Amino acid sequence: MQNINTFNIQRAILKDLNLLQEISINTFAATFSSSNSAENIAGYIEKNLNLQQLALELNNPNSHFYIAYANAEAVGYIKINFSDAQTEKIAGNTLEIHRIYVLQSFHGKSIGQLLLDKALHIARDAKCENVWLGVWELNHKAIQFYNKNSFIVFDKHDFMMGNDKQTDLLMKLSLLN
Template sequence: MTNALIIRLAMVDHASALASLGRATFKQAFAHLFQDHDETLERYLEQTFTLNKIAKSLLKPNNKYWLALIDEKLIGYAKLKLRSSHPLCRGRRIGQLQKIYVDSTEIGGGVGRALVKIIEDEARRQLCDRLWLSVHEGNAQARGFYEHIGWRDIGQDTFAIGELQLSYRIMVRDLES
């Protein structure tokens, strides 16, 4: 018997759990990019996934987070950032699927799809007509997933973490009402 997936809106009292899961899932997804740069990775995790930083982000009116749980165990989360454009993706009503992380043991089980659907539905409710996201250029599995569910690649961007320059693909999804 499979256990039911529950998606719920995150509140500020979830900040600690989000910070812990964020650290763990980021490391699962990207540690291989930091070979010979362990200190850079640890610094990034310590700066990005602090309790204070996540709590402040949860309180911003343009940010909405959702938690994915199975048997009350947090296995993933996603973040929608409203009114967030990108030089390759402009418009009046743009949102960003800014974060989506799922524990590596749960990938392929529908958690990512459920989180993306929640983000897209909320973006429509907030009258966004387009969403964008960035996905690491080397993550063919994630890029294929987004293409399969209707997102399209519109170009490349880079992001620096310490001395590392990482290449990303920018993907968009036009939202019909």
């Protein structure tokens, strides 16, 4: 078990593109390969996690990436979307958490929580009413994490993983207190 002595989060910039891709592919494959075909995983990675697509996302002024470092090693990231960068039209001033990716070897070390806390801090600073996200209905570990953080299911949508139609739960946290 690795001891984390120092931890920090930094906003990603274009020079971090290869690092974002590496974390994305490793995390996506580790999380979803056991429940999806190799062809569907490869197709998703090729279409959505290629350098050109990630660069488009990173250069979008309404999308922000933050990389988590533990002992100076990049171990995960969060991608948040504002305004028209959001993947769904949600009423009001909202922030979407599009991805929280933490390398599997760093699960259980509170990195996901620290990244989520960063997103919530940004949302509060932006005076957002809600923070929302989509999570695959079979990703029970993630759903439990979001439930623990007071997110509630408010809707669902279809998500195509190659030729497999899956369901994402849409979850939100109200910041109006």
